[in-house]
Amino acid sequence: MENTVLIKNATVLPFTRQANGSLNLEPQIADVLIEGDRIAQVAPAIESAPPSASVIDAANHLLIPGFVNAHAHSMEILEKGNHEASPLELWMLYTYPPLQSQHLDARLCYLRTLIGAMEMVKYGGTTIQDDLLELPYVTPEIFDAVAQAYVDVGMRVSLSLHTINQPLHHTVPYLSDFLPADVKQDLEAAQGLSDDAWVDLFRQVYQKWQGYRGLVTTVLAPSASQRVTPDLMHRIATLSEEYDVPIHTHLLETKTQAITGPELYGESVVAYAKRHGILTHRTAIAHGVWLSTQDIELIAEAGATVIHNVVSNHRLCSGIAPIRELMDAGVNIALGSDGMSSNDSFNLFDVIKAAGLVHSAMDTSYDRYPKAADILKWATYGGARSALLHNEIGAIAPGMKADLVLYDLNTLSFTPRYQLPIHLVYAENGSSIRKVFINGQLVVDQGRVLTVNEADIVAELQDRLPEYAVHRKQILQQAERIRPAVEKMLSTAVSQSLSIHRFSRPLHYVS
Known part of the structure; x- marks a missing residue:
């Protein structure tokens, strides 16, 4: 009935x-x-x-x-409360270890996703875009476990199939100069899915999950234009058009990434993304902190979205995004929590309030500060539009x-x-x-x-945490092999001169 x-x-x-x-x-x-x-x-x-x-x-x-959390990573839920503020490039070594070779058990992935979903729905979030970044790659079993967790809670999810097919030292400038030869060799040898296997997997998850119980949509997620090959970007663009599904990516989150484009490609990573087909009206860009005027023009022309992860941007020392400039250009803006190791919460009220506060400290033009109505639009329609769900959700x-x-x-x-x-x-x-x-x-x-038993879920997860602790110990050991080189890379990158500024004052890294 x-x-x-x-x-x-x-x-x-x-x-x-x-x-x-x-x-x-x-x-x-x-x-x-x-x-x-x-x-x-x-x-x-x-x-x-x-x-x-x-x-x-x-x-x-x-x-x-309900609010739309337009950018989150369920992989990080087990890292909640584990990290002080640090630059993204260092933090990623401990959260997304590039030498990781062992997958977590699918049941553990299911349980951690339930924890995040329960928190979000309790605080008025009804849709999440979960950018499922699982290393060394997302398996069908893990994708199924995560999707099923959201369905069991009864939460709407746009679930991405994230991909990286470039080794770490090919994705940032200067790092190759500082890495020991054995570490570079191990990074080059790290095994991920082939492009063909990844495309086949997306087709499988689309057929299985797209529209499932009216709650699940599937998303293509090239991690960033510098983290995937041009060939794979073009294949993703073709898939996005074929299935009419979003492309979810990270662009210009940090100053290092702003240096990366000119150093590696002779152009911004946004222009590079456009050249290889992944900057379209279906594209949602997480962060966009270090966008230039030219980048903003390209995004506006494409009809793409920028997802403002204001709490995470501060926690990861990334800077303050040019939100007023994006508003002036007519770019659709959404709000995201990002993951729980750079925010520690899926409660969007934290993000909403921070987004309302931070941009009033940028200049003296008080009439140009975002208003409460702007913030609420980003938290509803903006997020729905980023997921191509704006004709379905976000209004009464x-x-x-x-x-x-x-x-x-x-x-x-x-x-x-x-x-x-x-x-x-x-x-x-x-x-x-x-x-x-x-x-x-x-x-x-x-x-x-009402849909799941919170106490039972928490108890089962607590029982599994010793297993995760063993996994964490391996991650720490891997990170320490790479950290000295990343610190030197950061020191070199942040010392470079740029025509835009996103910090309240220059940051200095000591290597």
């Missing part, structure tokens, strides 16, 4: 797009009827609901669409998917009650959430996830 829910007397922020591109954030008292997985009706009073409908009295409650309107979050307005976060968008961005932290619906299903009620 089709699930039917009538939410009555809610204070609704529709989040529907208006002619000027902004969202309708005017509160209105309305009833919302959910039939199956979609919103069937929004009206001041709905009297025609079926007798079998579950009725929720939402007086003094706020109803908004008939025909849209029923991904909805109900907040209690009689809480400290909303007292006194003034402009609700400002309360959401600067005062709320998720503690006022009472119910979360995804695909029409009630997933969270009064702070409890």
Whole structure:
């Protein structure tokens, strides 16, 4: 029997797009009827609901669409609380070890994904783009385990098949000069999937998971234009067009990456990505901190998205992204948590508040600072657009998917009650959430996830952590072999002069 829910007397922020591109954030008292997985009706009073409908009295409650976490890595969930701030290139040695040769057990991957998904849905996130970067490569078993975890929670996921087919010292400048010969040899010998095998795997996961239970979509993820070969980029571009699926990538996250393009290719890594086919209207770019004016123009012309990972950008010493310039160029902007070893949380309220604060410290043009309405657009429509789901999620309107979050307005976060968008961005932290619906299903009620047993999952994961500790010890040993060379590379890279600046003051690395 089709699930039917009538939410009555809610204070609704529709989040529907208006002619000027902004969202309708005017509160209105309305009833919302959910039939199956979609919103069937929004009206001041709905009297025609079926007798079998579950009725929720939402007086003094706020109803908004669920947030979209547009960039995350579930692989990092077991690294939560394990890392102080450090530059990306050093941090990656301990989180994404380039010499890793052993896969984690698929069950452990399933459990860690559940932990992240449960946290996110409790705090009003209903869709995640999980960029599944598993080393040495993603296996079918791991992809299946991660996808199944999201389905079991009842969460919407755009799940990527991440790929790197270049050794580390081919992806950053200067590093090859500092690496010992034996380390370079081991990096060159590291085994990943062949291009043919990776393409075949994507076709398999697409056939198995695309549209599964109305929750799963699949994504192509070249790690970065400098981390994959031109041939593979062109093949990914062809697959994206064939299946009409997003391309999810990382571009210009750090100053080192801004140096990389001119040093290795004679052009920005953004221009390099365009030349090889992966900068299109289907492309979502994580970070984009060190974008130049020319890069922004290329992204705007392509109709691509930039995903702002403001907390992670700070934690990894990357700098402050040129958000106002992206806004001026008309680029779609989304928000992401990034992974839990550079953020430690999938609670998007942390990201939302940080995104609202940091850009007001950039210059004295206070009229150009992003407003609360801008931030909320990035957290909903912007993320949906980055996943090519903007016609399905991110607004409260008939025909849209029923991904909805109900907040209690009689809480400290909303007292006194003034402009609700400002309360959401600067005062709320998720503690006022009472119910979360995804695909029409009630997933969270009064702070409890209904679809899985949280206590059992946490207990099983705790039992498996000694196994992961052995894995971590191997990673640390591998990282220490490479760290001295990476420190020297960083010192060389950050000393280079660029015409753009993304730090509040120059950073210095001591090698």
